Amino acid sequence: MGESSASYIRMVHHLIEECILFNMSREECMDALSKHANISPVITSTVWKELEKENKEFFQAYARGKEERESEMETTQRIHKMLLDSSKKDTHDHD
Numbered sequence: 001m002g003e004s005s006a007s008y009i010r011m012v013h014h015l016i017e018e019c020i021l022f023n024m025s026r027e028e029c030m031d032a033l034s035k036h037a038n039i040s041p042v043i044t045s046t047v048w049k050e051l052e053k054e055n056k057e058f059f060q061a062y063a064r065g066k067e068e069r070e071s072e073m074e075t076t077q078r079i080h081k082m083l084l085d086s087s088k089k090d091t092h093d094h095d
Helices: 003-021 026-037 041-054 056-093
Strands: none
Touching: 003 026, 003 041, 026 041, 041 056
16 A cells, blocks of 8 residues: 555544544544545545454444433433423413
8 A cells, every 4th residue: 555545544544533522423424524525435434444443442432422422312302392392381371
């Protein structure tokens, strides 16, 4: 592999790390890099999978943490909806 190929892969690696800082999934990262950096989703996916192989424990913890955050967000959204529905009901009861 030539130096330009190696530097391109390092750049993609760095951009994937940036996506991880924003808690993106592999699919979200592939979309973002395709849209904003004109990087083929196949390239992003391939580099991501190699990083997963090299850093299994990190990516397992990352996936667990992402699932937990998503579950917390869903719970929070349900609570907000319940509170909103409740306040609407209270408003209509007082009319």
